[in-house]
Amino acid sequence: MSLIYMEITHSEKSLIQKYNVSCPRYTSYPTVPYWDTANFKKQEWEHGVRTDFFHANTHGGISLYIHLPYCESLCTYCGCNTRITVNHAVEMPYIKSVLKEWKLYLNLFKEKPILTELHLGGGTPTFFHPDNLEFLIRSILCDCIIPEHTSYSFEGHPNNTTKEHLDILYRLGFSRVSFGIQDFDLHVQEIINRVQPLENVVRVTEEARAIGYTSINYDLVYGLPLQTLAGITDTISKSIALTPDRIAFYSYAHVPWLKPGQRKYTELDLPDDEVKRALYEAGKALLLHAGYIDIGMDHFALPGDALTRAADNGTLHRNFMGYTAQHTGFAIGLGVSAISDTWGAFAQNVKTVEAYQKLVDMDLIPIFKGHVLTKQDLKIRTHILAVMCTYKTTWCKGDLSDALINRFAPLEADGLIITTSNSLQVTDLGKAFLRNICIAFDERYWEGASSAVQFSKAV
Incomplete structure (x- = not known):
C-alpha cells in the first residue's frame, strides 16, 4: 500500500489540488446546465427530429435509450433519476406510457427506423418482470428494421437479474449487459445501501456468459464513503478474476445539493483528494497489469472487445x-x-413519472427543455468529442478564438497536453485530467452562461 502512495509524487499532488475543480463529465456539448432553454421551441424540436431522422436513418440507423426509473431501494450514492417502490403494479402502466411516446416519435419519422443501438437504463431495468420487458422490447422492435450489426444492451442489478431476464433479452437481440458492482467491501456497501454478495455477481456473470452474451461490463466506483486502498484493491482483484469484457471505473460524484440521499454520510466519510487519486491509480494499475486497455475516461476493456477495437481504429463515440x-x-x-x-x-x-404519463396521455411528446446547437456549438462539440474519444483534435486557422487557444497554455505548462498551431494531443499524464482539458474548449462555461452551476469534482 505504501508503494502505491509513493507513486503520487509531489508534483502530482500539486496538480490534483490545482485541477480538482467542479466540471462536467462531457457526455454532451453544450452540457445540460448551459442549454439555451429560453429560446427552445417544441415545434422547432419536432421539425428537427423529422429532418435529422431521415439523414440518420439512411446513414447507419438510429439509437434508442429507454429509461426505466424504478428501484426497490435507494442506493444513497446514486445520481440517477429514480423512483423507489416495492409495488410492481407500476410496471405495465409505465411501459404503456413509453410505448405511447414511441408512437409519437414514429409519427414524426414517417418511415420505419433502422434500430442500430438500443439501451435500457435506469433506475433498475431488472426491477421489471422478464415478461414485461419482453412485451416492451417486442413492441418496440415490431416497428423497426433490425440491421445485421446491432448493439443492444441493458443494465442489471446482480441481486435481481434472473436467468429468465438474461434468456429473454438475449433472444430479443441483446448481447451486452452491464452490472452495477460499485464495491465489494461490505462496509462500503452498507453505507451506500447497496449490499450485494459476491456470489450474486459470480452467478449472473456465469449465466450471461453461458447464454452467449459477448460483452459483460462491471461498473465500479472510486471515491465512495469509507473506501480504502486495501478495499479497492480487493474489489478490482475480484472483478479481474471474473474477467468481464469491460470495466467502467467511475469517480464518485458527490452532489448532495442535487441528490439528498447522499446526505446519509458527510464529506468526512469520503476519501480526501490525494487518497481518492490513489484509489484510482491503484485500480488502474491492476487493470492494466491484467491486460485491460485504457480506452477513454474511466473506461477499460479487454483487447478483443468492440470498444477496444473502436478505440484502435478511431471510431469510438461518446x-x-x-x-x-x-x-x-x-x-x-x-x-x-x-x-x-x-x-x-x-x-x-x-422528470416525474406523473407529469410524464400525463403528457403522453395527451398525445404530447413529454419534453420540458432543450437546446438547438449553434454552428459554434457544433464545432466545439466535435473537438470535445475528439479529445474524449481519441485524446487529440485538430482545427483550421480561425476556427478557435484566441481566448480559447490561450486557455491551452497552463495545461501545456503542466504537461497535460502538447499543442501545435492547429492540433492538440493529450499526454499520458493528461489522460487523468481529461475533463479539465475539455473545459478549455467549453465556450459556454467560460461565458458564464450559468454562474450558479455546480458539477462534481474532476479528480
Whole structure:
C-alpha cells in the first residue's frame, strides 16, 4: 500500500489540488446546465427530429435509450433519476406510457427506423418482470428494421437479474449487459445501501456468459464513503478474476445539493483528494497489469472487445449513454427524464413519472427543455468529442478564438497536453485530467452562461 502512495509524487499532488475543480463529465456539448432553454421551441424540436431522422436513418440507423426509473431501494450514492417502490403494479402502466411516446416519435419519422443501438437504463431495468420487458422490447422492435450489426444492451442489478431476464433479452437481440458492482467491501456497501454478495455477481456473470452474451461490463466506483486502498484493491482483484469484457471505473460524484440521499454520510466519510487519486491509480494499475486497455475516461476493456477495437481504429463515440462503438448521430430517449439528441439539438423529458404519463396521455411528446446547437456549438462539440474519444483534435486557422487557444497554455505548462498551431494531443499524464482539458474548449462555461452551476469534482 505504501508503494502505491509513493507513486503520487509531489508534483502530482500539486496538480490534483490545482485541477480538482467542479466540471462536467462531457457526455454532451453544450452540457445540460448551459442549454439555451429560453429560446427552445417544441415545434422547432419536432421539425428537427423529422429532418435529422431521415439523414440518420439512411446513414447507419438510429439509437434508442429507454429509461426505466424504478428501484426497490435507494442506493444513497446514486445520481440517477429514480423512483423507489416495492409495488410492481407500476410496471405495465409505465411501459404503456413509453410505448405511447414511441408512437409519437414514429409519427414524426414517417418511415420505419433502422434500430442500430438500443439501451435500457435506469433506475433498475431488472426491477421489471422478464415478461414485461419482453412485451416492451417486442413492441418496440415490431416497428423497426433490425440491421445485421446491432448493439443492444441493458443494465442489471446482480441481486435481481434472473436467468429468465438474461434468456429473454438475449433472444430479443441483446448481447451486452452491464452490472452495477460499485464495491465489494461490505462496509462500503452498507453505507451506500447497496449490499450485494459476491456470489450474486459470480452467478449472473456465469449465466450471461453461458447464454452467449459477448460483452459483460462491471461498473465500479472510486471515491465512495469509507473506501480504502486495501478495499479497492480487493474489489478490482475480484472483478479481474471474473474477467468481464469491460470495466467502467467511475469517480464518485458527490452532489448532495442535487441528490439528498447522499446526505446519509458527510464529506468526512469520503476519501480526501490525494487518497481518492490513489484509489484510482491503484485500480488502474491492476487493470492494466491484467491486460485491460485504457480506452477513454474511466473506461477499460479487454483487447478483443468492440470498444477496444473502436478505440484502435478511431471510431469510438461518446454520448449520453457513455462510450460506444456505434456512432449513429441520432438518439431518441424514451421515458421519464430521458434525453434525446438529433445532433443538431437536444431535448429532455419531464422528470416525474406523473407529469410524464400525463403528457403522453395527451398525445404530447413529454419534453420540458432543450437546446438547438449553434454552428459554434457544433464545432466545439466535435473537438470535445475528439479529445474524449481519441485524446487529440485538430482545427483550421480561425476556427478557435484566441481566448480559447490561450486557455491551452497552463495545461501545456503542466504537461497535460502538447499543442501545435492547429492540433492538440493529450499526454499520458493528461489522460487523468481529461475533463479539465475539455473545459478549455467549453465556450459556454467560460461565458458564464450559468454562474450558479455546480458539477462534481474532476479528480
